Amino acid sequence: MAQVAYQAFQVIPEGSIVSPKGFAAGGLHCGLKKTERNDLGVITCEVLADAAAVYTTNVFQAAPLQVTRESMQNGKLQAIVVNSGNANAVTGQQGEKDAYAMRLATARELGIAVENVAVASTGVIGELLNMEKVHAGIKGLPARVGSGKQEASDFSQAILTTDLVKKEICVRTYIDGKEVMIAGAAKGSGMIHPNMATMLAFVTCDAQVDQAALQGLLGKSTDATFNMITVDGDTSTNDMLIAMASGLAGNKTLHPGHKDWENFAAAFNYVCEVLAKAIARDGEGATKLVEVNIAGAVSDDSARAIAKTVIGSSLVKSAMFGADANWGRIIAAVGRAGEPVQPDQVDVKLGSILVLSGSRPVAFDEEEALRYLQGDSVQIHVDLHGGSGNATAWGCDLTYDYVRINAAYRT
Known part of the structure; x- marks a missing residue:
């Protein structure tokens, strides 16, 4: 090879x-x-x-x-x-x-x-x-x-x-x-x-x-x-x-x-x-790798905290499993991370598909988004436009199989 x-x-x-x-x-x-x-x-x-x-x-x-x-x-x-x-x-x-x-x-x-x-x-x-x-x-x-x-x-x-x-x-x-x-x-x-x-x-x-x-x-x-x-x-x-x-x-x-x-x-x-x-x-029951990229945070540490919050959100993970371009769950996770964010200037992309610009919804092709989210690797990009901090976090989708595997872990 x-x-x-x-x-x-x-x-x-x-x-x-x-x-x-x-x-x-x-x-x-x-x-x-x-x-x-x-x-x-x-x-x-x-x-x-x-x-x-x-x-x-x-x-x-x-x-x-x-x-x-x-x-x-x-x-x-x-x-x-x-x-x-x-x-x-x-x-x-x-x-x-x-x-x-x-x-x-x-x-x-x-x-x-x-x-x-x-x-x-x-x-x-x-x-x-x-x-x-x-x-x-x-x-x-x-x-x-x-x-x-x-x-x-x-x-x-x-x-x-x-x-x-x-x-x-x-x-x-x-x-x-x-x-x-x-x-x-x-x-x-x-x-x-x-x-x-x-x-x-x-x-x-x-x-x-x-x-x-x-x-x-x-x-x-x-x-x-x-x-x-x-x-x-x-x-x-x-x-x-x-x-x-x-x-x-x-x-x-x-x-x-x-x-x-x-x-x-x-x-x-x-x-x-x-x-x-x-x-x-290889998360239990996972069907895809999810990557969250945070840019424009006030610091790298702040970006890490936000990235971890988004990648750890059960609602975001469930949306990824369902191939649902529900950017509202992403922005909600950003907002609850406890880090400085200007709520009127955030951009969100799913892969290359812009879904939020300046914290305002952007019209996008739902079918294109569905096809992208159905892949085995998904990238979420969030630009906070508030500084030079950036970070990347990785996770996976949350599936029915995760519950099945962990409901019977000892047996």
């Missing part, structure tokens, strides 16, 4: 989470899920990698997050073990013991230091892990770990819950003339809302990066991507995004003052954006 070229980087269609130098991965079915889909996976690095992480803002934080925060104290990781099918959240002291036991067992099987292992879980809240199955699965992981397409695919499947598709991306850029790969894998479909969206995401790269710079970049990229998606307005107990940099590409240490920093940051941010949009597109 041909590579897709961009100014600062290239997308590698056949790349995966193991494409950066030093990384391997694998996954298997250990029995936590009722189906035969993989439910236990691991990412490993042949060296101790610089690492960065961000976590959910939900006050009920699952046991694996506590363990991972502890492992991340020195900014280094060598492995991440992940299970799906059970969130190990709101499980008390036993849940904490189980998360620590997962970390210890993974370290022993891989022959690495226990403090260099992160733990992540996703699935049903409030149920204890079946640790007999987990331990048996961890023992089987080393034989399933590799740097090939199959092993990468096995890992990507192991982290899914109600997701319909795997979410993967890999790009190539050049730092100091050295080839650098940045790759990512993620899961997320329901309980998705900014700060962070309910998701697990993992980014690997082989650049040599200053750890503090990596943490700063991860935070900025998260704010612009993962924190700008929503499916249903709920923020999970288990959200986690981890980035690991092996440093094996051979470049000089990256930091904001490095001449190639902007190239690296653009490629890194693109990986996060692709994964975030894939989560929004």
Whole structure:
């Protein structure tokens, strides 16, 4: 398949989470899920990698997050073990013991230091892990770990819950003339809302990066991507995004003052954006990706707040499902976002179709709008004409299937 070229980087269609130098991965079915889909996976690095992480803002934080925060104290990781099918959240002291036991067992099987292992879980809240199955699965992981397409695919499947598709991306850029790969894998479909969206995401790269710079970049990229998606307005107990940099590409240490920093940051941010949009597109029951672009706000922060309000509106999402060009729902969401807006100068477009100009209705072709909104990707453009702030948020439509899926989530 041909590579897709961009100014600062290239997308590698056949790349995966193991494409950066030093990384391997694998996954298997250990029995936590009722189906035969993989439910236990691991990412490993042949060296101790610089690492960065961000976590959910939900006050009920699952046991694996506590363990991972502890492992991340020195900014280094060598492995991440992940299970799906059970969130190990709101499980008390036993849940904490189980998360620590997962970390210890993974370290022993891989022959690495226990403090260099992160733990992540996703699935049903409030149920204890079946640790007999987990331990048996961890023992089987080393034989399933590799740097090939199959092993990468096995890992990507192991982290899914109600997701319909795997979410993967890999790009190539050049730092100091050295080839650098940045790759990512993620899961997320329901309980998705900014700060962070309910998701697990993992980014690997082989650049040599200053750890503090990596943490700063991860935070900025998260704010612009993962924190700008929503499916249903709920923020999970288990959200986690981890980035690991092996440093094996051979470049000089990256930091904001490095001449190639902007190239690296653009490629890194693109990986996060692709994964975030894939989560929004794969929202439970969704039929289309919805993008909201806000321009002319008093600040970028104000634009973000407005974009999140519009993309999170159940009425807007329902209109998108019904292919209804009901701009009134959009303007109502803009007006209730709690941000400065001049109510007499707002423009709204659905794709390229102008439906509101200067806060006054514009005659438009309803059939053209219907055809546009029936597509699998919809853009809503709002220009507030009040400043230079802008932002983009992503979400999906709200369908009958969303209710069906979540009405029977545990069964």
